Amino acid sequence: MSMLKxxxxGLGTVGMGLLKLAFGQGPLASVVQVVGVSARTLGRVRDVDITHLTWFDDPVELAKSPNIDVFVELIGGADGSAKDAVEAALMAGKHVVTANKALLAAHGAHLATLAAKHGSEIRYEAAVAGGIPVIKALREGLAANYITSVSGVLNGTCNFILTEMDESGRSFAEVLAEAQRLGYAEADPSLDVSGADAGHKLSILSAIAFGGPPDFSSLRLEGIEAIEPIDLESAKFLGRRVKLLAKAARVGSFIVQSVRPTLLGQDHPIARVNGALNAVVIDADPVGRLSLVGAGAGAGPTASAVAGDLIDLSHQDTRPVFSGPGQANSRFLPNQQGSAISKFYVRLRVADRAGTIAKITDTLAKHLVSIESFLQKPPEDAARVPIVLTTQPMAEGDLFKAMAELSRLEIMVEPPILMPLED
Incomplete structure (x- = not known):
């Protein structure tokens, strides 16, 4: 074990949480010495004394300082000063510990190449699922396993919103406003509610589980903006829960990745993960199915993950940046709309007039859509009737064709909503 400088x-919530651990009485304090810090504002009031540390206005200068062994990047963002500083650290032969999922998703292959060239390590447990040690589980604990799928709830903001909508019956807009007041959602929540944040994390998990660098561009992304209380109520009636499911799975010789709202069966290990918690489910051979649940964000959980990476580095532990032992590189297949085969949930809003149901069933039959359940809800007003149905297993592309024809009919009030079902 060696002492790391x-x-x-980045001295935000996570950065300050890390300094508290480094200056405390726990395991981290015995293996690291903080010698320099950098943030946007020097004079900001902080709850940890940093006056004895060397201050750097430019994080790039800190990253290549001869006085440090490890550069800890907690700035955030795929580009800009975070990317410049990490590149500088790696080129200077420094190890890097980061919580930056956007950076790794966008530039992981490039940074891994730099690390290999200069003999540096990149550690990023904090980039995915906060305090849940899923990176370590995949890279170390499951290194001898053949991973078939990795799935999870990877965005606490979305999980909080869907949980509150489900429990209170309030609209997406109302619960989003509450999440912003409570600090669960940013003033601009688009990165979270669009599914992009979960997608960044999933691309990292996929890279470790299946080999090769992250491939965010092949992900299919759908957010939760269109989810309404009627969908959560209908899911509950069907014995299911709506979750924003991030999933990467083997399909033949390819890996298919997606982030999309999904109706999970009540017995699914993720279905009952509520609030701002994160969860990851790994299916592997020979170990079987593993479920990990915990806090996905916050000063304590995320700083804990950063500290764990630093302690590993103090033991001079080395690992490939992404590919794990026993994992062959796999091709990530672009997950285009229409490629999934599943049961599906469909929500329609139609005109309240005679013959509407017949037109719907005739159109679905024409496209060989086999209906498993059909529920007509009470009219919302004089012009709109919600209809919810579920299908038997089918190709999503065929369902899209049926929905496209339905959308051209005068009975349709708004575009249909589709979500896969998973048990």
Missing amino acids: IGVA
Whole structure:
């Protein structure tokens, strides 16, 4: 074990949580010495004394300082100063510990190449699922396993919103406003509610589980903006829960990745993961199915993950940046709309007039859509009737064709909503 001299860039919630651990009485304090810090504002009031540390206005200068062994990047963002500083650290032969999922999703292959060239390590447990040690589980604990799928709830903001909508019956807009007041959602929540944040994390998990660098561009992304209380109520009636499911799975010789709202069976290990919690489910051979649940964000959980990476580095532990032992590189297949085969949930809003149901069933039959359940809800007003149905297993592309024809009929009030079902 060796004492590491570290520089920390980014003194927000996680950065301050890490400094508390480094200056405390726990295991981290015995293996690291913080020698330099960098943030946007020097004079900001902080709850940890940093006056004895060397201050760097430019994180790039901290990253390549000869006085540090490890550069800890907690700035965030795929580009800009975070990327510049991490590149500088790697080219200077420094190890890097980061919580930056966007950076790794966008530039993981490039950074892994730099690390290999200069003999540096990149550690990023904190980039996915906060305090849940899923990176370590995949890279170490499951290194001898053949991974078939990785799935999870990877965005606490979305999980909080869907949980509150489900429990209170309030609209997406109302619960989003509450999430912003409570600090669960940013003033601009688009990265979270669009599914992009979960997609960044999933691309990292996929890279470790299946080999090769992250491939965010092949992900299919759907957010939760269109989900309404009627969908959560209908899911509950069907014995299911709506979750924003991030999933990467083997399909033949390819890996298919998606983030999309999904109706999970009540017995699914993710179905009852509520609030701002994260969860990851790994299916592997020979170990079987593993479920990990915990806090996905916050000062304590995320700083804990950063500290764990630093302790590993103090033991001079080395690992490939992405590919794990026994994992062959796999091709990530672009997950285009229409490629899934599943049961599906469909929500329609139609005109309240005679013959509407017949037109719907005739159109579905024409496209060989086999209906498993059909529920007509009470009219919402004089012009709109909600209809919810579920299908038997089918190709999503065929369902799209049926929905496209339905959408051209005068009975349709708004475009249909489709979500897969998973048990």
